[in-house]
Amino acid sequence: MARINDVGGLQGFGPIDTTDDAEPFHADWEARVFGLNSTLVRQGVYNLDEFRDAIERMPPELYLRSSYYERWFYAIRTLLVRKGVLAEGELDG
Template sequence: MSRVNDVGGQGGFGALEIEADEPPFHADWEARVYALNSVLVRNGVYRLDEFRDAVERMPPRAYLAASYYERWLYAIETLLAGRGPAGEG
């Protein structure tokens, strides 16, 4: 079963627009989410494949309504929810 993010080979999404001089982050919180995820993966709290799976398991409406880093934050929150205060679990 494919997930909402699995759109490979599908049409109807329009042309891909690449903006010149696009900043890596549009807000400070996005940079913080990126850094937080990097630290959690580097310290073995969860693996990158677990993170990707958590993003892909978002409910379709939430996934489509969320920005890129909102999806990252959702995944981090999901993965940490049952791991206790130090990320164990």
């Protein structure tokens, strides 16, 4: 089953930006999401395969409009609910 992240061979997504970006993060929250994910994986809350799968299962329209670290944060929230660490909607503002 193809998922939204599997766009190999498809057209219509525009040119690929191949410029090298020296900055790993463009906002403080991105670094925090990176650190949070690293900690949760190291603590065994979930593994990288589960994390990747959670990103790939995002609804297509949400996946396409989300930035790289927004996808990470979505996966973290999804997995924390799935694992019973958080209740559904607990992080909703």
